[in-house]
Amino acid sequence: MAIYDILQYPDPRLRLKAEPVTDFGEPTLEIVRNMFETLYATPNTAGFAATQFNIQKRIIVIDLSKEKNQGICLINPRILQSSEQTVSYAEGCLSVPFIVETPITRPESLKAEAYNFKGERIEFDCDGFMAKCVQHEIDHLDGILFLDYLPDEERQRIEQQYGKVA
Numbered sequence: 001m002a003i004y005d006i007l008q009y010p011d012p013r014l015r016l017k018a019e020p021v022t023d024f025g026e027p028t029l030e031i032v033r034n035m036f037e038t039l040y041a042t043p044n045t046a047g048f049a050a051t052q053f054n055i056q057k058r059i060i061v062i063d064l065s066k067e068k069n070q071g072i073c074l075i076n077p078r079i080l081q082s083s084e085q086t087v088s089y090a091e092g093c094l095s096v097p098f099i100v101e102t103p104i105t106r107p108e109s110l111k112a113e114a115y116n117f118k119g120e121r122i123e124f125d126c127d128g129f130m131a132k133c134v135q136h137e138i139d140h141l142d143g144i145l146f147l148d149y150l151p152d153e154e155r156q157r158i159e160q161q162y163g164k165v166a
C-alpha cells in the first residue's frame with residue numbers, strides 16, 4: 001500500500017475530469033486501498049476523490065465515523081436526484097490549504113447510485129454531512145472545487161492571494 005500525495009490549490013491538475021472505472025480488477029482495488037490508507041493517515045479528513053491524487057478515475061472514499069472504521073468506497077458515483085431544500089455549511093478541503101468561512105449552499109439531501117469495489121451497483125439516499133461530502137467529492141471528479149461556489153469578489157480575493165487554478 002502507499003500513501004498518496006495530495007494535490008494542492010492552485011495546482012491545475014485539480015481541474016482534470018475523471019474517467020469512469022470500467023475494470024474492477026486489481027489495479028482499481030489497489031487505488032481504493034491506497035485512498036483509504038491516505039484517508040486514515042490524514043487527520044480530520046472525511047473523504048477524498050481520486051483526482052486529488054492526480055488519478056483521473058471516478059472513485060471516492062468517505063469515512064465519517066469517529067473511530068475511522070466505517071469507510072465507504074463509491075465508484076462511478078452519480079447523483080440521481082437532489083432535494084430542492086438547500087443547506088449551507090462552511091466547507092474545507094485537503095487540497096485547499098487555507099480556511100474559508102463563507103458557507104457553501106447545496107441541496108440538503110440526495111439520492112445517488114454508485115458501484116462498490118466488487119462492481120455491484122448500489123443506490124442510496126443521504127442527507128446532512130454525508131450529502132455534503134458526496135457532493136463535494138463528486139465535484140472533484142468533475143474538476144470542480146468548493147471555491148467555485150463562492151461569491152465572485154471572494155474568489156477573486158483568494159485568487160489574488162493564493163493564485164488561480166487554470
Ligand code: ZN
Binds near residue numbers: 094
Ligand atoms: Zn475536497
